[in-house]
Amino acid sequence: MCALPSFVEDIMASCLGCRRCEKVCPSFKYGGCSPWLSMLERDNANATMCIGCGKCSEVCKHTDPKLALLYLRAEYLNAQVPESFESTGYSIPPASDEWKEKVPAYTEGNDVYMLPGCIVQGRLPYLKYAAVKAFQALGIGLGELPENTCCMYPVPFRVMEEPERNEYKYKMRAKAHGKDTVTLCAGCTDELGRSGVYAPHICTYLVKYLDRIRKLPGVKLKVAIEPGCSAERYMKDIIAIVEATGAEYVGNAYGCCGKNVKGINDKLMAEREAECAEADVIVMGCPNCQWFYDNYEGGKPVIHLAELLAMAAGDTETLKFHRIPLNL
Ligand code: SF4
Ligand code: SF4
Incomplete structure (x- = not known):
């Protein structure tokens, strides 16, 4: 041990x-x-x-x-640093390049950097496209932070000494060269913040642009919001962004998806789905939650906040990657 x-x-x-x-x-x-x-x-x-x-x-x-x-x-669990981290910098292996062939080409900007995190790199890489398109629609150029790695939150990294874990975070901060860096996962925001590395979740960044969001073509959807545990404290910002897209927020309760803890996750997911019953789609603040919801048998369709904004700008390209279809 x-x-x-x-x-x-x-x-x-x-x-x-x-x-x-x-x-x-x-x-x-x-x-x-x-x-x-x-x-x-x-x-x-x-x-x-x-x-x-x-x-x-x-x-x-x-x-x-x-x-x-x-x-x-x-x-x-006698945890060890994951092999994939040693070879790729992420705790789960990044998705193959195949997905890139399926997503239309897109041009990254360089006003602000995005730290995708392991779940996006490995399981939902199409969210990078959605985020770039969402920012572009608001007149902000978004690009992937060079040489980004895992935020160092996952359990196996607890076997490292704090200074070693911090080293990876400080390297990422240095690669931003002073530019703003946003995350798609509030868990990444929290973990980096513990070491004094500021990287806000996209909702706290984009809430400053509500006027621009209101000018997008918009969406006509009834939405529930499941922010994920780390983004619960940003609910006010997420609601403001959702409503600025023209969507109707159904005012649901929210909570934890239960992640992959067997015997607990099925009960918590049933709670989550029940509280979202009135909505057409569930808007997520967390890619990890999105993965679990999109794999929940009989569940509602889910989209990340970045996808909602891309949709509001008229881009629905990423919906084809979802297991549970959102029929518009
Ligand atoms: S809430 Fe009370 S019992 Fe729980 S960890 Fe804190 S001090 Fe201990
Ligand atoms: S599952 Fe229970 S013990 Fe674990 S973080 Fe949540 S409240 Fe704390």
């Missing part, structure tokens, strides 16, 4: 046992993990049922259970 860093021992030792975290934990609700138990008994197996939503750390007044459980999971 990889050893727990001493600061994680300190995080666990700071737990006062109030169990406030347990009350808000979506995994605990369905018989999964108890953050309190993991903190109290250093229970690694329990921690493997954590879906990483961060609700526990939002309510804890004394310590950071989510971070501790991240390390406990890495310890339990």
Whole structure:
């Protein structure tokens, strides 16, 4: 097993046992993990049922259970840095070039950089096209950050020392040469932000351009919004952007998709789909959530916020890559 860093021992030792975290934990609700138990008994197996939503750390007044459980999971799984990271810089292998042949050619701009993140590079590479087209429609040239890599959030990277993880983040910051860099995933924004590297989610960047968004041809859709755990705090911005496209927001509740934690994810996805029942389509703030929703049997169609903006500008090219069709 990889050893727990001493600061994680300190995080666990700071737990006062109030169990406030347990009350808000979506995994605990369905018989999964108890953050309190993991903190109290250093229970690694329990921690493997954590879906990483961060609700526990939002309510804890004394310590950071989510971070501790991240390390406990890495310890339990005897995590190793992924081979694909060593060879490609991403925790999951990037998609083959085949998809490029299917997406029409597009020209990147150079006003702002985009950090795609592992899920986009590996599973939803068409979102890069959507983001470039969305920004172009608003008069902003967007290009991919040169030599970008994983944001270093995934569990296996917990086996690295902090300075080593930070090194990758600082290299990315240097490659931007002072230009703004946006993410398509608020999890990347959070992870980089922990090391002082500022890279806002596209919603916090584009909310400054509502006037330009309102001038696009627009869409006529009833939409639900599932921001993903890390982007929940940006809901106000996401709603403003969605409404500026002409879409009607149905005002749904929202929450965690459960990621790939078996026994928990099916129940949470059923909750998510039920709360979006009134909508034509679900707008996502998170590529990882989008992957899970688009693979959910019988689920609603989903599109990333970048795709909604591209659609509002008249470009629906990326819809053909979705498993669940959005019939316009
Ligand atoms: S982790 Fe925080 S919220 Fe949970 S039991 Fe400990 S002190 Fe309470
Ligand atoms: S991150 Fe979410 S699932 Fe994990 S322990 Fe905290 S509240 Fe529970």
